[in-house]
Amino acid sequence: MTKAHFGLIGLGVMGENLVLNAERNGFSSVVYNRTFSKTEAFLLQRGAGKNIDGAKTLQEFVDKLDRPRRILMMVKAGSATDAVIQQISTYLEEGDLLIDGGNSLFSDTERRVAELESKSFGYIGMGVSGGAKGALEGPSMMPGGTKASYDAIESLLNKMAAQVEDGPCVTYIGPGGSGHFVKTVHNGIEYGIEQILAEAYDLMKRVSGMNGDQMADVFSYWNQTEELSSYLVEITEACLRTKDSIDGNDLVEKIMDKAGQKGTGLWTVISALELGASVPTIYASLNARVMSSLKAQRQVAESILKGPILSKFDLGDPSKGMPQLMDAVVLSSIASYAQGIEILRLASDEYNYDLDMPSIAQIWKGGCIIRSRLLKRIQNAFNANPKPINLLLDPWFADQINSRLPGLTHVVAGAVEAGIPVPCFTSTLDYINSYRTSRLPQNLVQAMRDCFGSHTYERIDNQGKFHTDWIK
Numbered sequence: 074m075t076k077a078h079f080g081l082i083g084l085g086v087m088g089e090n091l092v093l094n095a096e097r098n099g100f101s102s103v104v105y106n107r108t109f110s111k112t113e114a115f116l117l118q119r120g121a122g123k124n125i126d127g128a129k130t131l132q133e134f135v136d137k138l139d140r141p142r143r144i145l146m147m148v149k150a151g152s153a154t155d156a157v158i159q160q161i162s163t164y165l166e167e168g169d170l171l172i173d174g175g176n177s178l179f180s181d182t183e184r185r186v187a188e189l190e191s192k193s194f195g196y197i198g199m200g201v202s203g204g205a206k207g208a209l210e211g212p213s214m215m216p217g218g219t220k221a222s223y224d225a226i227e228s229l230l231n232k233m234a235a236q237v238e239d240g241p242c243v244t245y246i247g248p249g250g251s252g253h254f255v256k257t258v259h260n261g262i263e264y265g266i267e268q269i270l271a272e273a274y275d276l277m278k279r280v281s282g283m284n285g286d287q288m289a290d291v292f293s294y295w296n297q298t299e300e301l302s303s304y305l306v307e308i309t310e311a312c313l314r315t316k317d318s319i320d321g322n323d324l325v326e327k328i329m330d331k332a333g334q335k336g337t338g339l340w341t342v343i344s345a346l347e348l349g350a351s352v353p354t355i356y357a358s359l360n361a362r363v364m365s366s367l368k369a370q371r372q373v374a375e376s377i378l379k380g381p382i383l384s385k386f387d388l389g390d391p392s393k394g395m396p397q398l399m400d401a402v403v404l405s406s407i408a409s410y411a412q413g414i415e416i417l418r419l420a421s422d423e424y425n426y427d428l429d430m431p432s433i434a435q436i437w438k439g440g441c442i443i444r445s446r447l448l449k450r451i452q453n454a455f456n457a458n459p460k461p462i463n464l465l466l467d468p469w470f471a472d473q474i475n476s477r478l479p480g481l482t483h484v485v486a487g488a489v490e491a492g493i494p495v496p497c498f499t500s501t502l503d504y505i506n507s508y509r510t511s512r513l514p515q516n517l518v519q520a521m522r523d524c525f526g527s528h529t530y531e532r533i534d535n536q537g538k539f540h541t542d543w544i545k
């Protein structure tokens with residue numbers, strides 16, 4: 074009996090779509106799920122008539138696979154992934170390859186790569202982005218592990234990935250947990266841009282008094298511009314146009330204002346802090362989700378803590394205000410990418426990942442949630458200078474900042490006066506203003522530290538460490 078080329082464990086939404094993608098691209102497959110009824114249902118429905126077989130037990134699953142086996146695990150990150158690895162390992166033979174396509178913590182992946190490789194199995198930790206549709210039609214994939222393991226699945230991944238003008242949206246990221254690290258940072262950028270678009274929506278609704286369709290028209294226009302054309306802007310338009318089937322009003326207004334999170338945004342911020350990367354826009358988006366979850370407290374606080382009387386600033390007149398709002402969205406989105414890239418730059422050195430930034434920009438151009446036309450500019454910036462100090466200093470991005478900073482400033486000032494929170498816009502403005510200031514007030518912080526703790530300080534006019542008895 075001919076054996077299958079590719080095995081999948083975990084028939085969740087992503088798993089189902091990825092195996093259908095592999096099969097469509099000519100790779101015969103076998104699927105295994107903890108509950109067999111799910112496997113049966115899949116084979117009778119979406120898997121029917123396809124070159125996809127099912128297995129009831131792990132023994133049967135491995136027996137049906139060609140050697141060396143290529144097995145993709147699409148299971149919950151954390152202990153569930155460890156449990157599957159432990160169960161399947163007993164059936165594996167030398168050279169077989171496990172791929173974790175979930176959103177695993179990169180340090181877990183580091184550990185698993187080391188453990189599995191020491192048993193002569195291959196192990197790839199692979200970030201997969203694009204949601205259900207991307208998984209089926211072509212995701213962006215970020216595989217990390219040993220190069221030999223990657224080579225064994227390169228042709229499979231190249232066919233399954235989204236395709237852009239300069240190739241498939243997959244590349245070898247680097248050793249160990251680098252693939253999951255890059256996917257984590259992708260998600261941090263994703264958190265940032267989602268919050269930025271939500272802030273724009275809030276101002277359009279509360280200051281400009283626009284309804285769902287009017288706001289959707291703005292997002293539709295933005296999606297045609299080089300600076301903002303992106304998947305997230307495109308789906309924001311769709312979300313704002315959708316009506317509630319119950320009463321025909323804007324559905325988005327019926328949704329509870331509490332944003333969930335599964336961990337990758339938090340891991341991005343933790344890594345940034347550990348590496349010493351300044352990521353205020355991304356951090357603000359994470360904190361906005363935390364604050365949103367305090368719904369009950371916010372309801373109490375609203376009647377106790379008074380804000381200013383809503384002033385309408387320029388956004389009250391959309392023809393004047395929308396270009397400024399676009400400035401705020403463009404600069405904050407640029408800041409999200411720049412901050413994510415800064416984390417990758419530092420991680421590349423600290424963890425010896427040797428990340429190739431032009432390739433990462435290239436594989437994010439299609440298939441993934443943060444795909445956008447801006448990524449072409451980011452790719453160009455890295456091609457011109459593979460090790461830029463900061464993306465903001467690339468000439469094209471510097472021009473964007475210099476021309477759009479007044480607009481962002483106006484939007485933040487107006488929102489502050491109106492008492493409307495815009496954490497990502499505000500943090501971006503502070504980020505840019507801090508970054509373009511050669512002398513910040515941390516000289517005084519240094520003085521205080523030396524005053525109470527003799528921590529010493531450096532001088533601007535003399536080399537060395539200095540200490541002063543500040544209180545005589």
Ligand code: 6PG
Pocket residue numbers: 176201202203204260263333334335336337338441442
């Ligand atoms: C993607 C997404 C996806 C991620 C969700 C969940 O690239 O396809 O990043 O992998 O799991 O967006 O993120 P939160 O639930 O934490 O928002």
